[in-house]
Amino acid sequence: MEKFNPKLHLPILVFGLAAPFVVPGLTIQVAVLWVMVLFALTWDVMGGQMGYNSLGNIFFFGAGMYICAIVQIAFITDVGAYTASNGGVRITFTHQEYFMGLICGIIAAAIGSALIAAALGWTVFGLRGPYFAIGTLGIALAAGELMGTWEWVGGGGGISMPVYPGSADGKAYLFYFLCFAAAVGTYLFCSWLYSTRFGLAINAIRDDEQKAEAMGVHTLRYKTIAWAVSAFFLGISGALFGNITGFIEPLEVAFPTVTFGIFMVAMSLLGGKGTLWGPVLGAFLFHFLKEFTWTYFLGWQWVALGVLIIVNVVFFQQGIMGWLMEKFPEKFGIVVEKKEAAE
Amino acid sequence: MTDAPVIEVTGVSKSYGGVVANENVSLTVPAGGITGLIGPNGSGKTTLFNSIVGYHPIDTGSIKFKGEEISTYRVPQIARLGLLRTFQQTRIYSNMNCIDNMLISIPHRRTGFRDMFKDRADKPTLEEVDRLLDFVGLYEKRRLISGDLSFGQQKLLEFAMALMNKPEVLLLDEPTAGINPTLINGLIDRLRRANEELGITLFVIEHNMRVIMNMAQTIYCLAHGQLLAHGTPDEVQNDQRVIDAYLGAH
Ligand SMILES: Nc1ncnc2c1ncn2[C@@H]1O[C@H](COP(=O)(O)OP(=O)(O)O)[C@@H](O)[C@H]1O
Numbered sequence: 359m360e361k362f363n364p365k366l367h368l369p370i371l372v373f374g375l376a377a378p379f380v381v382p383g384l385t386i387q388v389a390v391l392w393v394m395v396l397f398a399l400t401w402d403v404m405g406g407q408m409g410y411n412s413l414g415n416i417f418f419f420g421a422g423m424y425i426c427a428i429v430q431i432a433f434i435t436d437v438g439a440y441t442a443s444n445g446g447v448r449i450t451f452t453h454q455e456y457f458m459g460l461i462c463g464i465i466a467a468a469i470g471s472a473l474i475a476a477a478l479g480w481t482v483f484g485l486r487g488p489y490f491a492i493g494t495l496g497i498a499l500a501a502g503e504l505m506g507t508w509e510w511v512g513g514g515g516g517i518s519m520p521v522y523p524g525s526a527d528g529k530a531y532l533f534y535f536l537c538f539a540a541a542v543g544t545y546l547f548c549s550w551l552y553s554t555r556f557g558l559a560i561n562a563i564r565d566d567e568q569k570a571e572a573m574g575v576h577t578l579r580y581k582t583i584a585w586a587v588s589a590f591f592l593g594i595s596g597a598l599f600g601n602i603t604g605f606i607e608p609l610e611v612a613f614p615t616v617t618f619g620i621f622m623v624a625m626s627l628l629g630g631k632g633t634l635w636g637p638v639l640g641a642f643l644f645h646f647l648k649e650f651t652w653t654y655f656l657g658w659q660w661v662a663l664g665v666l667i668i669v670n671v672v673f674f675q676q677g678i679m680g681w682l683m684e685k686f687p688e689k690f691g692i693v694v695e696k697k698e699a700a701e
Numbered sequence: 702m703t704d705a706p707v708i709e710v711t712g713v714s715k716s717y718g719g720v721v722a723n724e725n726v727s728l729t730v731p732a733g734g735i736t737g738l739i740g741p742n743g744s745g746k747t748t749l750f751n752s753i754v755g756y757h758p759i760d761t762g763s764i765k766f767k768g769e770e771i772s773t774y775r776v777p778q779i780a781r782l783g784l785l786r787t788f789q790q791t792r793i794y795s796n797m798n799c800i801d802n803m804l805i806s807i808p809h810r811r812t813g814f815r816d817m818f819k820d821r822a823d824k825p826t827l828e829e830v831d832r833l834l835d836f837v838g839l840y841e842k843r844r845l846i847s848g849d850l851s852f853g854q855q856k857l858l859e860f861a862m863a864l865m866n867k868p869e870v871l872l873l874d875e876p877t878a879g880i881n882p883t884l885i886n887g888l889i890d891r892l893r894r895a896n897e898e899l900g901i902t903l904f905v906i907e908h909n910m911r912v913i914m915n916m917a918q919t920i921y922c923l924a925h926g927q928l929l930a931h932g933t934p935d936e937v938q939n940d941q942r943v944i945d946a947y948l949g950a951h
Pocket residue numbers: 717720721722740741742743744745746747748749
């Protein structure tokens with residue numbers, strides 16, 4: 359596991375803790391930045407570290423969002439009746455009801471998403487390469503459509519989330535820090551995970567899965583757990599995001615395959631897949647560029663992002679971290695070591 | 702029981718579509734020795750290895766490892782029993798450095814859930830890695846990305862990874878193919894030492910007659926998917942059918 363490195367970790371920690379007070383107008387944008395960091399890190403567990411390029415990881419974001427919403431609502435009232443009124447009955451939650459519901463909702467979103475991933479793993483991991491990518495994309499697309507037909511959870515009309523029992527600022531701070539904590543937690547977990555045998559095993563699966571099988575590695579077990587880990591943290595991010603927007607519906611908010619679903623991949627590739635810091639770096643750059651183009655080049659923002667992605671995958675496949683490793687291998691410990699020197 | 706067979710192949714056939722790659726092959730590999738498998742290109746040697754390690758289902762026949770029927774087991778299961786193979790097309794984890802290639806090659810026989818999340822290496826394991834990389838002459842290159850090594854070095858790494866796995870039986874598919882001729886003697890010596898010092902039973906496919914005649918106690922010869930002859934190196938070398946098969950193939 360990475361040791362605490364003041365030069366690297368401290369500025370990020372200070373930025374994360376101070377941002378909502380220094381630039382209060384941007385609290386939500388920075389909160390979304392942390393969600394992006396979480397997206398890129400969780401995508402990379404599978405895509406970068408294990409070589410399974412999922413295009414459907416956004417599914418677990420949506421699953422977590424819905425699970426959390428259902429638990430939050432079920433805490434005080436009947437879900438079907440709540441969604442049927444579709445904002446008609448404005449149910450006020452007491453502080454205790456709201457927070458108990460939220461805490462249980464987040465926990466259920468994390469565990470529920472991980473369990474769904476484990477269950478799906480048995481089928482999707484029969485697929486390789488492009489078939490895996492398309493298969494997972496299919497899951498996310500189908501989930502959006504299916505949720506749209508499920509009236510109990512509001513169908514295509516969506517759900518108005520329980521209203522935060524306090525000031526708008528209070529809500530912004532609360533969810534900002536929850537997003538920040540979720541991103542830091544994901545980062546710390548990945549950092550630990552990659553330092554264990556688990557990290558080696560998924561790297562081996564990435565490089566040559568048949569070889570790993572021939573060496574007796576329990577490949578299916580590792581793959582399933584890796585997916586469940588991604589889903590666990592994505593479930594949390596979905597739970598938080600649904601509460602931030604205050605309204606959830608299947609296609610645009612819960613299962614946005616062509617925006618967030620693709621951003622996850624783009625961010626990891628930009629920063630350098632298969633590294634711990636690449637996805638973090640990629641998320642910062644990507645999010646910054648995205649906000650910048652949305653503010654100053656409105657109308658051209660999709661073109662700008664498209665160009666960025668194309669330049670990245672055509673000319674710069676190894677990403678920023680990968681490029682640094684090629685350029686300065688010795689900084690990454692890739693050196694010839696004389697026997698005498700080591701003994 | 703040194704002469705008891707560890708591998709018993711009985712009446713194994715395997716076809717790919719219309720191509721009969723193995724036909725009614727029966728052979729035994731005695732424990733503790735070095736057994737050779739020769740035959741012209743396309744005679745079905747790799748196919749037989751693939752059948753033994755569970756890479757594909759066989760059409761008919763039986764394959765036993767230490768008396769246990771393994772012909773229905775899957776690849777990782779068989780590997781965990783201690784029956785390991787290397788590949789004719791050398792296969793290593795090419796984006797990882799040599800140390801990591803070795804660390805993930807530890808035996809997975811009793812890997813429980815918690816073992817999956819242990820530290821990458823403890824001190825004895827790292828010492829073992831260093832010792833084996835030194836044994837194959839890759840110690841100085843241990844921190845380099847394995848995909849950047851030369852082909853011969855990759856073959857040596859693959860061999861060291863196999864040793865790291867502590868197999869009882871190791872199936873080697875053309876271990877000297879593509880290796881610089883000046884290095885072949887060193888490799889033969891290492892194979893012998895793995896057999897004698899570590900007690901690993903070797904079953905070796907080898908195209909190079911000189912190499913296998915020097916190493917193996919028993920040799921089987923395949924031609925057109927069928928077992929043509931078997932015996933000591935001398936017997937096989939002087940067998941007219943074997944000579945014809947090799948001459949006919951060239
Ligand atoms: N995966 C495969 N699909 C179809 N035919 C194959 C396959 N593998 C091997 N063969 C065929 O089976 C025969 C035996 O091949 P192989 O076992 O690789 O021979 P060897 O290792 O002795 O050179 C050859 O005719 C080869 O073309």
